[in-house]
Amino acid sequence: MKNIFIVLSFLWVSPLLAQKYMSRSAEVYFLSDKDAVEIVEATNNQVGAVIDLENGAIAFQIQMRAFHFDIALMEEHFNENYVESYRYPKATFRGSFVDLPKDLSTPQILTVAGTMEFHGVKKDMEIEVSLSLKESILQGDAKFDLLCSDFDIEIPKIVADKLANTIQVTVKASLTKL
Amino acid sequence: MKYLIIFAFLVSSSIAAQDDLFSLLGDDTSSQEVRATFKGTRVINGQSIELPSKGDLQFVIEHRFGTINSGAYELWGLDQSQMRMSFDYGITNNIAIGVARNSFQKTYEASVKSKLLKQKFQNGSPISITSYHAIFANSIHWATPERENLFSSRLSYAHQVMIARKFNQSFSLQLTPTYIHRNLVELESINNDYLALGLGGRYKLTKRVSLNAEYFHQLERPNENFTNSLSLGFDIETGGHVFQLHITNSQGMFERAFIGETTGKWSEGDLYFGFNISRVFGLK
Numbered sequence: 001m002k003n004i005f006i007v008l009s010f011l012w013v014s015p016l017l018a019q020k021y022m023s024r025s026a027e028v029y030f031l032s033d034k035d036a037v038e039i040v041e042a043t044n045n046q047v048g049a050v051i052d053l054e055n056g057a058i059a060f061q062i063q064m065r066a067f068h069f070d071i072a073l074m075e076e077h078f079n080e081n082y083v084e085s086y087r088y089p090k091a092t093f094r095g096s097f098v099d100l101p102k103d104l105s106t107p108q109i110l111t112v113a114g115t116m117e118f119h120g121v122k123k124d125m126e127i128e129v130s131l132s133l134k135e136s137i138l139q140g141d142a143k144f145d146l147l148c149s150d151f152d153i154e155i156p157k158i159v160a161d162k163l164a165n166t167i168q169v170t171v172k173a174s175l176t177k178l
Numbered sequence: 179m180k181y182l183i184i185f186a187f188l189v190s191s192s193i194a195a196q197d198d199l200f201s202l203l204g205d206d207t208s209s210q211e212v213r214a215t216f217k218g219t220r221v222i223n224g225q226s227i228e229l230p231s232k233g234d235l236q237f238v239i240e241h242r243f244g245t246i247n248s249g250a251y252e253l254w255g256l257d258q259s260q261m262r263m264s265f266d267y268g269i270t271n272n273i274a275i276g277v278a279r280n281s282f283q284k285t286y287e288a289s290v291k292s293k294l295l296k297q298k299f300q301n302g303s304p305i306s307i308t309s310y311h312a313i314f315a316n317s318i319h320w321a322t323p324e325r326e327n328l329f330s331s332r333l334s335y336a337h338q339v340m341i342a343r344k345f346n347q348s349f350s351l352q353l354t355p356t357y358i359h360r361n362l363v364e365l366e367s368i369n370n371d372y373l374a375l376g377l378g379g380r381y382k383l384t385k386r387v388s389l390n391a392e393y394f395h396q397l398e399r400p401n402e403n404f405t406n407s408l409s410l411g412f413d414i415e416t417g418g419h420v421f422q423l424h425i426t427n428s429q430g431m432f433e434r435a436f437i438g439e440t441t442g443k444w445s446e447g448d449l450y451f452g453f454n455i456s457r458v459f460g461l462k
Contacts, residue, residue, distance in 0.1 A: 059203070061200060065210045073234070081386065
């Protein structure tokens with residue numbers, strides 16, 4: 001009886017957790033176009049990320065208020081006037097790897113298809129991700145562009161020629177096995 | 179019974195396995211501080227709980243024109259004005275120091291402002307508390323130079339505790355208990371100490387414009403000639419600047435003057451139009 005219980009509880013745990021990797025300290029950095037007059041850049045290193053290697057599912061959760069800027073006033077304006085973090089406190093990405101190879105010992109460039117939800121707007125996207133698995137750490141890196149206009153982020157006319165519409169996003173995540 | 183437990187385990191596992199990956203990440207916002215309770219470091223005349231961030235130098239220039247009821251000859255007050263300019267610097271995110279000069283009685287000021295408690299979104303303080311301490315020194319010529327005059331007679335002090343809550347994105351309210359001391363007063367009938375309770379609030383009309391109101395109730399009046407200060411105004415924010423336009427019955431722009439020595443009466447139209455312009459310079 002005891003043995004059956006152990007086996008069963010093992011079965012209960014294993015499918016749920018065995019292939020899931022997670023991090024609560026992934027980093028998202030963004031930079032508005034370098035050619036713009038006002039360079040806006042910020043880093044958030046409290047990003048939550050989960051990847052399930054069994055089915056290739058991927059999820060990111062970004063607390064907007066955790067973006068740190070060098071200029072405090074810029075951080076305040078980012079939250080209050082642009083991304084409206086009081087109304088949309090987080091951005092999320094959910095999707096899955098289009099094709100996930102079994103062997104990740106060397107970094108693989110893979111495509112993730114999914115939905116970005118940011119500033120209350122959902123957008124389907126495909127993102128190139130470099131993924132590797134070494135010593136039970138799943139390392140994922142990505143770099144892609146977002147357009148403010150795609151996510152209804154309003155740039156006032158008075159600063160329109162100073163701020164870029166294109167935002168370069170860099171993601172670095174080291175996920176450990178759950 | 180045991181089988182039932184195992185069965186329950188199995189059922190719950192199959193549900194959990196399909197559950198969203200997001201449930202693993204949780205939703206922890208407990209450590210996040212509420213920011214931008216007010217747009218500026220001043221509600222109107224009085225200090226707000228905000229202070230310049232670490233390494234930021236804030237320059238504020240303020241004007242109060244003459245009374246609006248002074249008529250066309252004075253261009254409704256615009257011919258006369260009092261001004262104040264101040265520099266405030268954030269030593270850390272919680273402590274700022276400042277110096278200022280007022281044209282009223284040619285008064286110099288030095289101040290320390292510190293954040294004592296910060297409102298959190300969840301699982302934390304529901305209010306923010308900031309303290310403000312200022313010393314004022316007037317530099318006008320002595321009224322009676324023939325007698326012995328002490329420098330200490332020029333000094334007065336203000337101590338304030340600002341208690342504020344940002345109720346939602348638009349609405350913030352602040353209570354400001356205030357204690358003011360003057361070393362020397364003009365008449366025996368004027369008290370050296372006075373206590374007041376301030377009430378200030380702002381309501382955001384758009385992302386960058388808010389309506390502000392401020393009232394200081396004198397709990398212990400220095401003298402019956404002085405009235406309570408009431409001000410109404412707008413904050414307009416444009417990038418690194420905050421413009422504040424207002425109407426008030428106080429012409430003085432430092433605590434001793436507007437809390438203790440306001441003489442204008444709203445009922446008689448002794449109102450002053452004024453503005454504050456603040457600009458932040460990053461020095462780091």
